[in-house]
Amino acid sequence: MKNLFFEHIGSQPADLVLEIGRMWAKDPNPLKINLGIGIYLDEQGKCPVMDSVKLAEQKLLGIQQSKTYLPIEGDLQFISESKKLLFNDESSFIVAMQSLGGTGALRILADYLKIEMQKPIYVSDPTWPNHHGVFKAAGLDVRTYPYYDRNTHTPKKQEFIDFLDTLEKGSIVVLHGCCHNPTGVDLDPQEWDLVLEKFQKRGLFPFFDVAYLGLGEGLEKDRYAVESFYKAGLEMCVALSFSKMMDLYNERVGALMIVNHSHSIEAMQSTLKQIVRRNYSNPSAHGALVAGMIMKDHDLRSGWLKNLEHHRLRAKNMRHLLFDALKPWIQHKKEFLHGNGFFSYLGIPQDLILKLRKESIYLLDDSRINVLGVNHANIPILKEVFERIGHG
Numbered sequence: 001m002k003n004l005f006f007e008h009i010g011s012q013p014a015d016l017v018l019e020i021g022r023m024w025a026k027d028p029n030p031l032k033i034n035l036g037i038g039i040y041l042d043e044q045g046k047c048p049v050m051d052s053v054k055l056a057e058q059k060l061l062g063i064q065q066s067k068t069y070l071p072i073e074g075d076l077q078f079i080s081e082s083k084k085l086l087f088n089d090e091s092s093f094i095v096a097m098q099s100l101g102g103t104g105a106l107r108i109l110a111d112y113l114k115i116e117m118q119k120p121i122y123v124s125d126p127t128w129p130n131h132h133g134v135f136k137a138a139g140l141d142v143r144t145y146p147y148y149d150r151n152t153h154t155p156k157k158q159e160f161i162d163f164l165d166t167l168e169k170g171s172i173v174v175l176h177g178c179c180h181n182p183t184g185v186d187l188d189p190q191e192w193d194l195v196l197e198k199f200q201k202r203g204l205f206p207f208f209d210v211a212y213l214g215l216g217e218g219l220e221k222d223r224y225a226v227e228s229f230y231k232a233g234l235e236m237c238v239a240l241s242f243s244k245m246m247d248l249y250n251e252r253v254g255a256l257m258i259v260n261h262s263h264s265i266e267a268m269q270s271t272l273k274q275i276v277r278r279n280y281s282n283p284s285a286h287g288a289l290v291a292g293m294i295m296k297d298h299d300l301r302s303g304w305l306k307n308l309e310h311h312r313l314r315a316k317n318m319r320h321l322l323f324d325a326l327k328p329w330i331q332h333k334k335e336f337l338h339g340n341g342f343f344s345y346l347g348i349p350q351d352l353i354l355k356l357r358k359e360s361i362y363l364l365d366d367s368r369i370n371v372l373g374v375n376h377a378n379i380p381i382l383k384e385v386f387e388r389i390g391h392g
């Protein structure tokens, strides 16, 4: 007789973002359109390798002598260059480690905060759905703060700021450094300044998720929030992703950083290292070596900055292209065009989203779209389908 140990196991709902990608991939229609997952797509609908990345990879192949383990904290050049990229500074107050993409950084930081802070963590309403999953899995008490007004497609600035006033000291608040996911609706510098004031006054702990640096208003402007909190002397943590910044999606390149002014850097490092050691021991090398080389080497870096700027401008252009095609369905026209980065809510009803799927056009259930899913070849198809089925 066989012993069956998994006869009564439960199952979990599929991840909302990845499931749409899977449905799109399975669809045999050659004219299918992928407005789902947040990846950069070019005019041919392909997610390319940046030429600066190709060059760095060739260089790396030529000089690499060994594939021995990286230290638990990751590649040192990558870490120090990541700090400079984000904070414009390499201060010893910043504890930084390589991570498995931005999600890996979120999880290691969440595990750390669970051990050291025992405070609730607030995410924006709405936020990237996996924020809830990652923080809950780490055992944190996840709550939400008001952020986005669905009726006006703008941030609920005042409500957000007033809400911060009600939080207990030490509460952790997750902020999207730029290019808010899923809404594409960001605060402007003056609004960030007001938020910063509240964090100082209330003693709140900022936790920045930075996944789209350079893809909103450009590198300098996109790091405004993180840099100004840092310059104001706040302790905070940051999860930084290189997936979109360098198109290194499947290399899982990210960094986690904690700004700490308590002179307890070594203690902090020891706990972070223990968390990593007990999870995956130490990170993989290839993507981080490439990213580190790109940030450090003058020529590679200037090539990458051009690639990044090209991506950013393409996102802006595709947003306009999409806007022109779908104008009748976009309620808040000015606000839509004002959106930052890859995403926006289209604000169309659920039944239309499902009908679109039957026509091989894929967007998320909440109507989030990745504007880079369109190009000059597929935009007439999208327009035709909306005109045919989109009028209720």
Ligand code: LMR
Binding pocket: 017, 018, 036, 037, 038, 039, 128, 130, 181
């Ligand atoms: C997205 O929001 O589409 C991206 O961040 C990809 C992901 O892992 O969800």
